[in-house]
Structure formats: C-alpha cells, structure tokens
Amino acid sequence: xxxxxxxxxxxxxxxxxxxxxxxxxxxxLTLQYMYDEFVEDYxxxxxxxxxxxxxxxxxxxxxxxxxxxxxxxxxxxxxxxFRSGEGFLLVFSITEQESFDVLDEFxxxxxxxxxxxxxxxxLIGNKSDLQNSRQVRQEVATDKANKWLKPYIETSxxxxxxxxxxxxxxxxxxxxxxxxENNKPTGNRRDKKKKKKCTIL
Amino acid sequence: MEISSFSSELFEQSNFNVDDFxxxxxxxxxxxxxxxxTKDKLNRLSIQTAEEIKHNVYKNYAxxxxxxxxxxxxxxxxxxxxxxxxxxRKLLNLFKNLNDGSNSxxxxxxxxxxxxIQNSSLTLLLEQVEGCGVIAQKPGRTLLYHSDLEALHSxxxxxxxxxxxxxxxxxxxxxxxxxxxNKSTFNSSSSSVISRHRSNSIINSAESTNTYQYKFxxxxxxxxxxxxxIEDSKEVRNSFQLLKFPESLVFRCANAxxxxxxxxxxENARKQLLSELKSKGLGKINEEDEENEDKIVASxxxxxxxxxxxxxxxxxxxxxxxxEKAVDMxxxxxxxxxxxxxxxxxxxxxxESELINILRKDLTQSKERRNSKGVVKTGKRVVNSxxxxxxVDEAIDLFIDYHKHLNSETLRKIKLEESNTIYMNNLLxxxxxxxxxxxxxxxxxxxxxxxxxxxxxxxxxxxxIEILIKKLQSQHYLGRHFSVTIENTELIFxxxxxxxxxxxxxxxxxxxxxxxxxLEQSIKDQQEILIEASLQRSKLELENSLGNNEQxxxxxxxxxxxDIQHLGLGDNFSQTDIDLIKQCTSSSLQFNRAALDCFxxxxxxxxxxxxxxxxxxxxxxxxxxLSIYNLYLNKSxxxxxxxxxxxxxxxxxxxxxxxxxxxxxxSSRTGLNSKHFVKVQDKIEKFxxxxx
Numbered sequence: 001x002x003x004x005x006x007x008x009x010x011x012x013x014x015x016x017x018x019x020x021x022x023x024x025x026x027x028x029l030t031l032q033y034m035y036d037e038f039v040e041d042y043x044x045x046x047x048x049x050x051x052x053x054x055x056x057x058x059x060x061x062x063x064x065x066x067x068x069x070x071x072x073x074x075x076x077x078x079x080x081x082f083r084s085g086e087g088f089l090l091v092f093s094i095t096e097q098e099s100f101d102v103l104d105e106f107x108x109x110x111x112x113x114x115x116x117x118x119x120x121x122x123l124i125g126n127k128s129d130l131q132n133s134r135q136v137r138q139e140v141a142t143d144k145a146n147k148w149l150k151p152y153i154e155t156s157x158x159x160x161x162x163x164x165x166x167x168x169x170x171x172x173x174x175x176x177x178x179x180x181e182n183n184k185p186t187g188n189r190r191d192k193k194k195k196k197k198c199t200i201l
Numbered sequence: 202m203e204i205s206s207f208s209s210e211l212f213e214q215s216n217f218n219v220d221d222f223x224x225x226x227x228x229x230x231x232x233x234x235x236x237x238x239t240k241d242k243l244n245r246l247s248i249q250t251a252e253e254i255k256h257n258v259y260k261n262y263a264x265x266x267x268x269x270x271x272x273x274x275x276x277x278x279x280x281x282x283x284x285x286x287x288x289x290r291k292l293l294n295l296f297k298n299l300n301d302g303s304n305s306x307x308x309x310x311x312x313x314x315x316x317x318i319q320n321s322s323l324t325l326l327l328e329q330v331e332g333c334g335v336i337a338q339k340p341g342r343t344l345l346y347h348s349d350l351e352a353l354h355s356x357x358x359x360x361x362x363x364x365x366x367x368x369x370x371x372x373x374x375x376x377x378x379x380x381x382x383n384k385s386t387f388n389s390s391s392s393s394v395i396s397r398h399r400s401n402s403i404i405n406s407a408e409s410t411n412t413y414q415y416k417f418x419x420x421x422x423x424x425x426x427x428x429x430x431i432e433d434s435k436e437v438r439n440s441f442q443l444l445k446f447p448e449s450l451v452f453r454c455a456n457a458x459x460x461x462x463x464x465x466x467x468e469n470a471r472k473q474l475l476s477e478l479k480s481k482g483l484g485k486i487n488e489e490d491e492e493n494e495d496k497i498v499a500s501x502x503x504x505x506x507x508x509x510x511x512x513x514x515x516x517x518x519x520x521x522x523x524x525e526k527a528v529d530m531x532x533x534x535x536x537x538x539x540x541x542x543x544x545x546x547x548x549x550x551x552x553e554s555e556l557i558n559i560l561r562k563d564l565t566q567s568k569e570r571r572n573s574k575g576v577v578k579t580g581k582r583v584v585n586s587x588x589x590x591x592x593v594d595e596a597i598d599l600f601i602d603y604h605k606h607l608n609s610e611t612l613r614k615i616k617l618e619e620s621n622t623i624y625m626n627n628l629l630x631x632x633x634x635x636x637x638x639x640x641x642x643x644x645x646x647x648x649x650x651x652x653x654x655x656x657x658x659x660x661x662x663x664x665x666i667e668i669l670i671k672k673l674q675s676q677h678y679l680g681r682h683f684s685v686t687i688e689n690t691e692l693i694f695x696x697x698x699x700x701x702x703x704x705x706x707x708x709x710x711x712x713x714x715x716x717x718x719x720l721e722q723s724i725k726d727q728q729e730i731l732i733e734a735s736l737q738r739s740k741l742e743l744e745n746s747l748g749n750n751e752q753x754x755x756x757x758x759x760x761x762x763x764d765i766q767h768l769g770l771g772d773n774f775s776q777t778d779i780d781l782i783k784q785c786t787s788s789s790l791q792f793n794r795a796a797l798d799c800f801x802x803x804x805x806x807x808x809x810x811x812x813x814x815x816x817x818x819x820x821x822x823x824x825x826x827l828s829i830y831n832l833y834l835n836k837s838x839x840x841x842x843x844x845x846x847x848x849x850x851x852x853x854x855x856x857x858x859x860x861x862x863x864x865x866x867x868s869s870r871t872g873l874n875s876k877h878f879v880k881v882q883d884k885i886e887k888f889x890x891x892x893x
Contacts, residue, residue, distance in 0.1 A: 079446075080426070084449065
C-alpha cells in the first residue's frame with residue numbers, strides 16, 4: 001500500500017505460471033528461485049503465488065510466479081490460471097516419462113485459452129541431478145522443444161542448476177513479446193484468433 | 202286488602218297485573234285521602250327504584266372496568282411468557298449448534314464466526330445484507346464462513362477498501378459495510394445476539410427499520426474462480442487471491458489464522474461441490490427416473506419433466522427427419538436454460554451432436570448422389586440449422602465443404618477443347634461463376650457473422666484458386682510455353698478484375714501470389730531460350746559464307762518493321778532508325794525483335810512481384826548479346842570476315858536503340874527506373890566507346 005502512495009512508478013510485473021503434472025518439482029524450482037532453498041518434503045500444492053523484485057538486464061522488474069497444482073481436479077479451472085499468465089514454464093521430471101508426455105496437452109490448453117499461436121514458454125526438464133534414473137533422453141526433449149520452436153532447459157532444483165536461467169530467459173521472452181505487441185497495431189490480433197490462414201488478409 | 206298495606210313486593214311478583222290491581226283497589230270504598238296516600242306511596246316507591254337502578258348500573262360498570270383491566274393485564278403476562286419461551290428455545294438451539302459443530306470451534310477473531318454446517322439457514326445473511334434475497338432463496342445453499350476482509354490492489358498491494366465476505370456452500374459473496382451501521386448489532390458477542398433476537402421478535406418488522414449492516418457488492422461462483430494463496434513477503438502478508446479472468450482480487454485477512462481458515466473452508470467447499478456435481482451429473486444420466494433429492498422443489502420437478510418431454514419430442518422429430526422442427530425444439534430446450542443443471546446440459550450437448558452428425562451425413566449422401574442442385578439445397582439447410590444453433594465454426598466448415606464439392610464437380614465437367622482460348626474461357630467462366638454464387642450465399646447465410654467467418658471463407662477461396670492453377674499447370678496451360686502462359690495469365694487477370702469489379706471481393710492478388718513462381722520460371726526459361734538462339738544464330742552467321750543471306754535479311758527487316766507497327770511502337774522509330782534497321786545483320790534483327798516481343802508480353806501481365814525477375818532476365822539477356830558482339834569483334838580482327846566492323850557498330854546501335862525503348866516502355870508502364878538497366882546501358886555506351 002505504500003508504493004502507490006509514494007507516487008513511485010511501479011516496476012513492470014511479469015506473470016509466470018508453473019505448469020506440469022504433480023511431483024515434477026514446480027514448487028521446488030519456485031522455492032529455490034525465490035528463497036534459495038531446497039525443500040525435500042513433498043506436499044502437494046494447491047495454488048501459491050510468489051512475487052519478488054529482480055534485476056533483469058539492469059532494469060528493475062517484478063516477477064509474479066503462480067505455482068499451480070499438478071493434481072488440479074478441475075481441468076476447466078486451469079483455464080483461468082492460464083489466461084492470467086504471460087509466460088509459462090512447462091516442467092517435467094526427466095525421471096518420469098509420463099510427466100513429459102502430458103505436456104503437449106498442457107501446451108495446447110494454454111494456446112487455446114490464450115487464443116494465440118505462440119506464447120512465451122520454456123520447456124523445463126527438472127531433476128537433472130538424478131541422471132541414473134533418467135527416463136527422458138535429452139535429445140527427445142530437445143526435439144519436442146524444437147517442434148514447439150521453444151528453448152529447452154534442464155534444471156535441478158536441488159543443486160540450483162540452471163534455475164535462475166530458466167526464470168530469466170522466460171522473463172526476457174515475455175519482455176520481448178510485450179515490446180513487439182506494443183509496436184503492433186491492435187487490429188491484427190482479432191484476425192489472428194479466428195482462423196489459421198490469415199496471411200492473405 | 203288494605204290499600205295502604207301493599208308493599209313493593211307486590212309489584213315484584215311475576216304475575217302482577219296493573220289492571221287487576223287497579224280494579225281491586227277501586228272495588229273498595231274509595232276515599233280521596235286513601236287515593237292520595239296510595240299515590241304518594243307509589244311515587245316514593247318509584248323514586249326508590251330509580252335510585253337503586255342507577256346504583257346498580259354504576260356498580261356493573263365498575264365491575265366491567267375492573268375485569269377488563271384484569272384481562273388486559275393477563276394478556277400482557279401471556280405475551281411475555283410466550284416471548285421468553287421463544288427466546289429460550291432460540292438460545293437452546295444456538296448452544297446446541299455450537300456444541301454439535303465441534304470441528305468448527307469458536308473463532309478468536311471478534312469479527313468472524315465459524316458456523317456449523319447444520320446451521321443451514323441463511324437467515325443471518327438475510328438479516329445483515331441488503332439485496333441478497335435471491336441469493337438466499339436457492340435451496341441447498343448454506344453459509345459456511347464469514348468475516349471482514351481488506352481488498353488490495355493486485356499490482357502493488359495498496360489498500361482499496363473493506364469488504365465483509367460470506368462463504369456460501371457454492372459461492373463467495375462480497376458485501377460492503379453500510380455507512381449508517383447500528384453499533385449494538387455489529388458486536389457479535391452472544392448477549393447482543395440474544396438482545397437482537399428479542400428486539401426483532403417484539404418489533405417483528407426488521408424490514409421496516411434499516412437494520413442491514415452490509416450492502417451486496419459481488420457474487421462469485423466457486424466453480425468459476427481460482428483461489429490462490431499469496432506467500433507472505435515484505436509487501437504483503439496474510440493474503441490470498443481470487444482469480445476470475447480478467448478480474449483479480451487480492452484479500453488481506455486480519456491475521457494468519459484467519460487466512461488459514463478461509464483457505465481451508467474454501468478448499469473444503471470446493472471439494473464438496475465437485476463431488477456433488479460429479480455424483481449428480483452421472484447419476485441422472487444413468488437413471489433418469491431416480492428419486493429426486495428432497496432439496497429440489499416442486500417447480501424444479503415440473504421443469505425436469507418438461508425438459509424430458511422436450512427431449513423425447515426432439516428424438517421423434519429427428520427420426521422423422523424433420524430437421525427444421527428439430528432445430529426449433531433444440532432452441533426451445535436451450536431457451537429453458539438447461540445450463541443451470543449440469544445433467545441437462547450434458548443431454549442437451551448430446552442431442553446437439555446427434556443432430557449435427559445426422560446433418561453431416563445427409564450432406565455427404567447428397568454429395569455422393571452427384572446432384573449439384575440437391576447438394577446446394579441440403580447444404581443450405583444444414584448450414585442454416587447450424588447457424589441457428591450458433592455452432593458457427595461447424596457451419597462455416599460445412600459451407601466450405603459443400604462449395605468445394607460443387608466447384609470440383611463443375612470443373613470436372615468442363616470438356617477439354619482443342620483450342621486453348623475456348624477451354625480457358627469456359628473454365629474460368631465457370632470457376633468465377635461458382636465463386637460468385639458461393640460468395641452470394643455466404644453473404645446471405647452468414648449475414649450476421651460475416652466478420653467472424655470472413656477470413657475462413659477467404660482462405661478457402663485461396664485454396665480453390667491454388668487447385669485451379671495446379672490443374673492448369675498440370676495440363677500445360679500454364680508454365681509450359683511462354684506465350685501461352687502469358688496469354689492465359691492475361692485472361693485470368695482479366696476475369697479476376699471483372700469479378701472484383703462486379704461487387705465481389707478482390708481475388709486478383711490471390712492469383713498473383715499463386716502465379717508468381719510460374720511466371721518467374723517462364724520468364725527465366727524464355728530468357729535462356731533467347732540467349733541460346735542468339736548464340737546459335739551468331740555462330741552460323743560467323744561461319745557461314747551466307748548463301749541466301751541477303752534474302753533472309755530482307756524478310757527479317759520486313760518482319761521487324763511489321764512487329765513494331767503491330768506492337769504500337771511505330772512512333773518510337775524515326776526514319777533514321779528505320780534506315781538503321783535496314784542496315785543491320787539478320788541475327789541482330791532476329792534477336793532484337795524477339796527481345797522486344799518478349800518484353801511487351803511480360804508487361805501485359807506485369808505486377809510488382811515479378812518485377813525483379815523481369816529486370817534480371819532482361820539485364821542478363823542484353824549482357825549476353827553484348828558479349829556476342831565482343832566475340833564478333835575479336836573474330837573480325839583476326840579473320841578475314843565478311844562482316845565488317847561498321848556492320849557490327851550498326852548492330853550495336855540497334856541494340857542500343859531497342860534497349861532504350863525497352864527502358865522507356867518499362868518506366869512508362871511501371872513508373873519505375875531500374876538501376877540494373879542503367880548499368881547495362883552504361884556498358885553498351887562503354888562498349889561503343891572502347892571499340893569504335
């Protein structure tokens with residue numbers, strides 16, 4: 001309640017959403033990024049929101065992370081989350097093939113509710129410290145990311161490997177997207193959502 | 202009987218007769234004194250009686266007064282007794298509820314109260330919140346929790362205002378505190394609850410006095426919102442977020458405990474709601490006759506029955522293939538709002554998809570019968586039905602589907618003709634006629650949805666055009682032979698412009714995009730052919746001692762001059778130019794004529810996209826020609842050639858002239874000046890300077 005009274009300009013907020021099935025380490029990544037700590041105990045998340053100020057390439061920004069429930073019962077209610085997000089970390093565990101397979105579905109849902117062909121998004125393979133029980137090969141994940149035209153990053157919430165990179169890269173993507181959207185005339189957006197082949201217009 | 206001896210008792214006898222009494226008295230010997238005495242006596246008696254009556258009446262009245270006072274008093278007592286019994290009963294209920302709801306222990310916070318689930322009445326809501334009568338009416342809805350909350354700005358967490366929030370079993374209700382609040386009722390200690398009950402029951406008209414504490418502000422169904430826990434940070438503590446895109450509300454609780462309670466209550470409510478929805482939805486579809494729950498009131502029962510009737514009527518209509526009426530029926534069902542009940546919504550969706558499937562099948566069958574009129578009829582009906590049901594995406598898909606079918610059928614039927622022009626004319630005429638008809642019915646059928654579907658329609662047109670061009674290309678009407686390609690392209694553009702000008706949309710640019718690669722390839726091929734031909738001719742010219750050379754040359758001169766006239770370039774050639782032509786060699790004449798021809802052909806179909814290819818091709822062409830003259834000069838210096846240097850100069854002068862002409866018509870047609878052309882021009886100048 002202070003900042004608005006000061007009349008200080010609010011640092012821009014980047015709304016990031018953690019997406020992925022239960023137990024892949026979304027919360028662990030978030031907590032590691034927010035507080036530099038690794039939580040061993042697993043407790044299913046309902047929906048937690050975190051915010052902190054960070055320096056992104058010299059500019060002060062706020063990152064708002066929404067850590068969603070992997071076990072969300074209401075599929076329909078996920079739409080609401082996705083609509084409010086600007087960038088998405090699609091997280092799977094490299095030790096669990098199924099968590100990797102379901103991401104296509106998540107991505108489709110995101111694109112559908114965002115009504116866009118492309119959103120800022122990074123594919124994250126977490127638990128890279130557990131190489132011995134790896135089930136998803138790096139090439140396979142890279143292939144998927146390439147198919148999506150998105151980056152792939154392997155992280156470890158335990159060792160903090162690549163954790164900062166994942167969040168910062170995503171924030172950069174969001175920033176670029178925001179810049180290009182501001183430059184775009186507003187008319188284009190409506191056409192885009194109707195059908196795929198709008199180039200002829 | 203002595204007259205003076207009678208007493209008042211005599212008059213009080215029941216059988217006292219005035220006439221008899223007078224006769225009796227008169228039958229005796231009468232004296233005046235006796236009569237006077239009797240009269241006095243009677244008078245006295247009369248006065249005495251009147252007084253007695255007066256007294257009695259008063260006494261009666263006093264008694265009556267006393268009794269009524271007594272009755273009133275008793276009544277008051279009775280009332281008091283009844284009221285205190287009432288209060289006692291309520292108190293007992295309250296305590297009982299508090300004891301029963303052991304899991305929902307009393308809250309420490311002064312402004313919040315945990316309510317047991319058994320206390321399902323929404324009376325509190327009705328008492329406290331103005332304008333929530335409708336909310337309290339829904340059967341089965343209960344109040345789970347309520348407390349004050351502070352709303353914060355979702356971006357910077359600045360304080361916005363205060364709410365009092367009520368968690369109902371299926372929704373969250375936000376209310377704003379009223380300005381004129383009654384202080385005694387705001388305190389929620391138990392003694393004040395009692396006092397409020399008492400005062401309410403005695404006055405018995407809460408509505409007449411403005412005792413509402415809160416005013417209705419907003420209502421969120423739990424199914425449709427996300428509740429997000431906001432982790433404590435420097436900026437904000439004890440808060441959670443309600444998300445219903447694009448709305449986002451941040452609430453701050455008075456303390457951490459309160460927040461925990463809120464989140465737990467909401468979570469439980471949602472779980473409960475979800476399981477109810479699941480069991481309801483499944484149960485009803487499997488067993489429609491299942492006993493309805495007590496909660497559902499009679500009117501709902503009727504509504505269910507009505508809906509069921511409507512659904513079965515719909516089935517009958519579908520079986521009778523009366524699609525119009527079936528759509529009507531479906532719309533009727535829709536208007537009776539099955540959305541309020543998930544099971545009905547499911548059945549509705551199921552019926553809807555049944556209808557769509559049948560309509561689709563119908564269309565496919567009529568397509569297979571290869572009867573284009575039938576297809577149009579069925580297609581229109583199907584699309585209209587879908588539009589009425591507001592299933593627009595499906596409608597436009599089917600619309601495109603059947604028009605695509607019509608298009609391919611028509612084009613298939615057009616006979617191949619010997620003559621290129623006749624065939625092209627027939628084909629293009631039918632194609633554009635089909636396009637026109639499809640556009641007409643598109644405008645008619647999607648009149649209200651044109652904005653929504655237009656891009657889909659256009660993209661379909663684009664595909665159709667692509668198919669047409671592919672077809673023409675495969676039959677060598679395009680891309681095979683240069684002049685045929687140019688001729689047909691010109692015809693296509695002409696028809697496309699006609700089509701656009703007669704009130705339809707612009708299609709020429711679609712054709713242009715599709716034709717660009719074909720034209721580019723064609724121009725390049727032609728350029729190569731010309732270079733090759735020129736090379737061959739010059740070789741022959743150099744080797745050959747030229748038997749009938751002069752005769753051949755004369756023919757070429759004639760042809761060249763004819764062509765110039767034919768192309769309408771006569772004005773551009775002065776007499777000296779004509780003289781120059783007459784002095785040039787045969788190969789030079791042939792080259793220049795072919796180049797000029799080719800260039801004017803290209804300009805006939807010129808558009809921006811092929812500009813680069815055009816310029817490039819002619820730049821190469823003239824450069825190649827120039828290098829041939831270079832060869833001539835080299836040979837002429839070494840060998841004793843029949844062709845003299847002066848002849849070569851004349852050839853180059855003609856080349857110069859023609860190239861300048863090409864630049865002229867190029868810039869007059871396109872309004873452009875090409876750098877590449879200027880460079881070639883410079884080369885020609887330099888060449889002349891270097892050698893002559």
